Amino acid sequence: MKNWKKLVGLGLCAALSVSLLTACSSGTSGGSEAPETTAPVEEPTAPAESAGTETASFTTIEEGKLIMSTNAQFPPYEMVADGEGFEGTGFEGIDIEIAYALAQKLGLELVIDDMEFDSALLAVQNNAADMMLAGLSYSEERDEVVDFSDSYATGVQVVIVKEGSDVTMDNLGDYMIGTQRGTTGYIYASDTPENGGYGEDHVIGYDNGATAVQELINGTIDAVIIDQAPAEEYVAANADAGLTILPGNWVEEDYCLAVDEGNTALLDALNTALNELIDDGTVQAIIDKYIAAE
Template sequence: MKKIATLLAALMLMTAAFSGCGDAGTSSSSAAGSESSAVSESSVSEASSAASESSSSSEASSEETAAGDYGEFTTIEEGKLIMSTNAQFPPYEMVADGEGFNGTGFEGIDVEIASAIADKLGLELQIDDMEFDSALLAVQNNTADVMLAGLSYSEERDEVVDFTDSYATGVQVVIVKDGSDVTMDNLGEKMIGTQRGTTGYIYASDTPENGGYGEDHVLAYDNGATAVQALMNDQIDAVIIDEAPAKEFVAANEGLTILPGNWVEEQYCAAVDEGNTALQNAINTALNELIDDGTVDEIIAKYISAE
């Protein structure tokens, strides 16, 4: 608009100038007027074209901004978001009996949240199932884009991966056999089973000075189910594990119970390779949209009752 106004002002001055020169004769004045008209039409047409181009450019810029809500990022395989997990952690990730959620072969809270994030980013979700500590290494070694596996934040892990914002609060509890003399106070005197690579193992195996029980009192298993089986076989005295899977294991195995109280509370997050800020930011943006619109709460409520 400014460009058109400037051109019109210039044309007015030119017209005035030509009119002044035209006092010598009518033919000169007419010719100048005709020339001025031609210049005016040409200039207005050019200005209109420029304004149209500017408008089109503005619209394109707007479309690019809308399409770039999640920023520029890359994934290991174009068009895919590869998620590493340990699918033996119900109700967060489990191997499905059939096709699973959206044909992934898996189901659970993390599976549905990851699927929703992938949809927002315009990617196809691929889930790779492996041992828990291998799932963390997969992100570090760039064979997976992101890890979701009931993964809780810890300072130790934060040194090798970058965490997203939290999407759920995890509570760890202690499973024992019915009639056991194990309590929260005497755990340090017992033999405890945990899943290898989890914060349960990290915290429990730490030194007593740091609040742990020492490595001599903790055995690591490939997954929670194996640890629970060891408890039922009297090979250990207790299992430290997250509350949600603990309830699943207790419900499925007669003779087990959960000690009163929480052993520890922590935040569940996803993780990407350290320094992959672009992907971390994209996932955070999508994740927070899912939290704000209630999708994450709906997914969690689908698998965990409010009781």
């Protein structure tokens, strides 16, 4: 088990972490790349001041709007809705509702841009998005190019294998592993054995978790590393394939939102709003809506 990886961010990301009553869920995706989608949300009727949030002098890319980049293939944090979705966005999930609540606090209209995970991170760096929420966890590598908010949830990564497989947490590095490209699972697993990884020769990165799981079913790879909540959904959605999750946690880490490096005014405003939503129970209520207590 990779206990060494109890993510550096569990304390670097921020002290205010909201504990999930169960570990986080999976990212559905039908195995094909999702088209880039933009969904505006109706502008809130109450300005930020009425919600008690100090707005200071931050600016956003488009006046009056808060643009969020995401990869909506990661249930229960973000997924394309079957219908209008939350507040007519076409999306639903924990991050979607938290982003909407943040926009309400700041008196802004939320706009959601759905794209590949790597592109969502680049969108923040290139000033195409104000913030990224996508089941995003802290890492030192990412911290060099973006600034992280306080943590709002704790994520757990697990390993999916086929039932009856010889793969265990201890011998995982002897097999072929699939992950979503650009995630901390990919970063850690593909690192050198000296740094606790398995090496690039043992890891294949895919566009999304669903594709990785399908390749596990096809026998191309022997295991998939992914967050627990999505893992549980993938296993349930492929009941006939005989998938199972290995006992134990591969990694524990904090989920945060990210803004462009050096955008301290916006980060401060988002952190103030986020901590208010944590303190009044809004964030935990959103998490509980999507992840039931065991």
